[in-house]
Amino acid sequence: MTGLPPTETCRALLLQMxxxxxxxxxxGVMWPEGxxxxxxxxxxxxxxxxxDLVADVEAELLAHAPAVTPGTLRSQYAEQLRNAART
Incomplete structure (x- = not known):
C-alpha cells in the first residue's frame, strides 16, 4: 500500500473488482496470481x-489491493478490496 489514499478511479475499480x-x-479460492x-x-x-493510463491505474490498484493470503476465498478478498476502497 502507498502512503496516499486511492484516487476516485482506483476506488471505483476496487469496488468493481x-x-x-x-x-x-x-x-472459490483466490490465488495470489489472480x-x-x-x-x-x-x-x-x-x-x-x-x-499509458492502463499501466498507471493498474500500478495504483496493485498498490492498494491487499496481498492475497493463501486459502482466502474470493468473497473474503472482495471484502478486503471494499475495505481498501474506503481508505
Missing part, C-alpha cells in the same frame, strides 16, 4: 487502448 469476485465463484490478472483486466477495460 470486489463485485466481480462476489458474483464469480465467490466460494490479484494481478484481475487488476490488469479492470484497468484495461476502464481505459481501453490508452496503454
Amino acid at each position: 470486489a463485485a466481480y469476485l462476489d458474483r464469480s465463484r465467490p466460494t 490479484r494481478g490478472i484481475i487488476a490488469g483486466q479492470f484497468a484495461a477495460e476502464h481505459y481501453g487502448i490508452r496503454a
